[in-house]
Amino acid sequence: MSSPARLVRHLAVAQAFFVAASSVDLTLTGIVGARIAPTPALATLPFSLLFVAAGLTTFGASRAIGRFGHRATFVASGLVAALGGTISAVAIAHSSFALFCLGTAVVGASNATAGYYR
Numbered sequence: 001m002s003s004p005a006r007l008v009r010h011l012a013v014a015q016a017f018f019v020a021a022s023s024v025d026l027t028l029t030g031i032v033g034a035r036i037a038p039t040p041a042l043a044t045l046p047f048s049l050l051f052v053a054a055g056l057t058t059f060g061a062s063r064a065i066g067r068f069g070h071r072a073t074f075v076a077s078g079l080v081a082a083l084g085g086t087i088s089a090v091a092i093a094h095s096s097f098a099l100f101c102l103g104t105a106v107v108g109a110s111n112a113t114a115g116y117y118r
């Protein structure tokens with residue numbers, strides 16, 4: 001079992017990565033959305049989906065922690081975040097707004113666990 005000090009260090013690093021990634025999301029999602037959206041009115045839809053998906057999956061994240069534990073849930077969440085980032089990158093490369101919305105929603109779903117790092 002990990003020592004409490006080691007666990008705190010790992011969670012602090014995870015929280016730091018989450019905050020850094022959130023800063024990138026907050027900055028670039030609207031800009032990219034404005035470039036590839038079919039209409040300017042939809043430019044911030046991907047940004048909104050980050051929060052909608054996080055809100056919709058927070059309860060599921062807490063249930064997963066209760067059932068599988070913090071470690072397994074946090075690792076799975078990291079994999080989901082990587083998947084969402086990959087989907088978003090492919091969407092940007094292909095100028096696919098719908099795929100970009102999916103990617104940001106997947107990233108938002110992974111963000112649901114970040115509040116449990118503290």
